[in-house]
Amino acid sequence: MRTEEKLAEAEERRPSARVPLRMSRTRAWLFGTTVVSYVTIVVAVLTSSKLVTLDWQVMMFRPYKQWPQIHAFLDYFVVLGQRGPTAVMVAAWLIWRSYRQRTLRPLLVLGASLLLLNLTVGAVKVGLGRLGPHYATTVGSPELFAGGDIFPSGHTANAVVTWGVLAYLASGPVIRRVMSVGAALLALGVGFTTIYLGTHWVSDVLLGWAAGLLILLALPWFEPAIAMAEAYVESAWLRWRHRPALAPAHSPAYPSLSGSLAALADDAEAQPAFEPVPVSASAGTRSGTTVTGTGSSSTAGIPHHPARPHTARHERTPVTPVGSRRPPADRPSRPAPLGQPVRGRGATN
Numbered sequence: 346m347r348t349e350e351k352l353a354e355a356e357e358r359r360p361s362a363r364v365p366l367r368m369s370r371t372r373a374w375l376f377g378t379t380v381v382s383y384v385t386i387v388v389a390v391l392t393s394s395k396l397v398t399l400d401w402q403v404m405m406f407r408p409y410k411q412w413p414q415i416h417a418f419l420d421y422f423v424v425l426g427q428r429g430p431t432a433v434m435v436a437a438w439l440i441w442r443s444y445r446q447r448t449l450r451p452l453l454v455l456g457a458s459l460l461l462l463n464l465t466v467g468a469v470k471v472g473l474g475r476l477g478p479h480y481a482t483t484v485g486s487p488e489l490f491a492g493g494d495i496f497p498s499g500h501t502a503n504a505v506v507t508w509g510v511l512a513y514l515a516s517g518p519v520i521r522r523v524m525s526v527g528a529a530l531l532a533l534g535v536g537f538t539t540i541y542l543g544t545h546w547v548s549d550v551l552l553g554w555a556a557g558l559l560i561l562l563a564l565p566w567f568e569p570a571i572a573m574a575e576a577y578v579e580s581a582w583l584r585w586r587h588r589p590a591l592a593p594a595h596s597p598a599y600p601s602l603s604g605s606l607a608a609l610a611d612d613a614e615a616q617p618a619f620e621p622v623p624v625s626a627s628a629g630t631r632s633g634t635t636v637t638g639t640g641s642s643s644t645a646g647i648p649h650h651p652a653r654p655h656t657a658r659h660e661r662t663p664v665t666p667v668g669s670r671r672p673p674a675d676r677p678s679r680p681a682p683l684g685q686p687v688r689g690r691g692a693t694n
Contacts, residue, residue, distance in 0.1 A: 368565075376562045383555040390475075390487050390496065390548050397487045400546040404478040408541040419538045426500030426535035431507040432459065438511070449578060451514050453571045454564065458506050461560045461567075466502050469556075470494040478543050498545045498553030504535040505557025513564060532557065 368376065389396040409416055424430050432455075439451040475496035476488040489496075508528035515521035536550040545553075 372562060376559070379555050379558050379562065383552065383559065386548055386552045386555065387469075387473075390473075391489065393485070393487050396548050398485065400478075400548055401485055403540060403547050404481070404543065407543065409543055412541075416542075419541055423500065423535060423538045423542065425508075425531055426504040426539070428459075428499070428503050431503060435507050435511065439514075442514075449575045450571060453574055454514060455507075455510050457567050457571055458510050458560055458564060461563070462502060462506050462557070465560065466497055466499060466553075466556050469497060469552075470499070475546075475549075478546060495545060496549050496552060497556050498536065498539055498549040500539050500545070501532065501536040501550050501553030502557040502560075505532040505554060506560050508532065509557065509561045513561060 386396070436452070436455060439455055443449055443451050471494060473496050474490045474492050474494070476482070476491045476493035477495040480493065481488050482491075505528070508531050509525070512521055512524035512528050515524050532554065536545075536554060539545040540547060540550055
C-alpha cells in the first residue's frame, strides 16, 4: 500500500542512534577562531578596554551628521537586518522550495536557526543589559547592567543567520560560494549601517557578527534533530490524511429522538399488519381471496380498508361531438305542389 510505504520511509529517515558529526579542518578552525573572538569581545567590554574607547570615539564622531546624503537610503537598507521582514521573505522562498522538493527540511533549518538565535543572543542581551549610544549616561563607561538590550547587535546577528541559511541550503558548491559572499556582504552592510545611524556601538556589531557566524557553523550538529522532526511531522500528516472512516453511530445529542424511533419500531413489530374479519360465503371473491361454503362464515386476511381498483384517467380532453345533442323531432314537411302525391311518414304509394 502506498501509505504504508511512505510511513516506512519516514520511519527509516529517523536517526536510530546519535552519530557524531565530524567537522572539517576549515570549519573547525573557523569555529574555534570565532569562539575566541566572541569571548575576547565580551571580556574587552567588561573590562572597559580600548574597545570601549573606540565605541565612544565613533559615537562622538556622529557619522550620520558627517554624511547626511545617504541617511535616507540607509534607513531602508537596515530593514534587511530586522527579524520580521527578513524572516517573511526568506520563509516565502523556502516554502516554495519545500513544495518543489517535497521536503520540510528548508523550513525546519530556518526555524532551528532562528530559535538558536533567540536563545543565545537574547540571553546575552538580557544578561549584560547594555545601553545604546543614544541612551548613554557616562562618557567612557561600557554602560553595562543598566537595563538595556543592545549588546550584541540583533540586526547584525539576524542578517548573518537569515541570509546565511540560504547559502547553507544551496544545492551546489558554486551556488553556495556565491550566496555565501552575498550573505556576508549583506551582513557587513547592515552592521556598518547601524553604526552609521548611531543605534549600536562598534563592539555590538562585532559581537553580532561573531554570534551569527557561530550559529551557522553549529547548524550541522542539529541535522539529526531536524531529520527526526521532519520524519515525525510527515508520518503524523500521513496518518491523519489516510485515517479510516468511522461508522455512523447514534448521536448522543438527541437521546429522546432515538428512543422514540426505537419505541415506534417495537410497536410496529408487536402489532399485526392486518386483522381477520368474518366474511360471508356469499361474498364470493374479494380482494383476490375465494371463500366457499353455504350458510357458514369463515375468516380471511382482509384489511379494514380493501384496495379499490384504480380508475384510469386520460390526460386527453374528451372530444365534444359535432352537431346538436337534441333528439330528432318530427318537423312539418313542406306542402307538395299541386298535381303531385303527398309523401310522408306512414304514407303508401
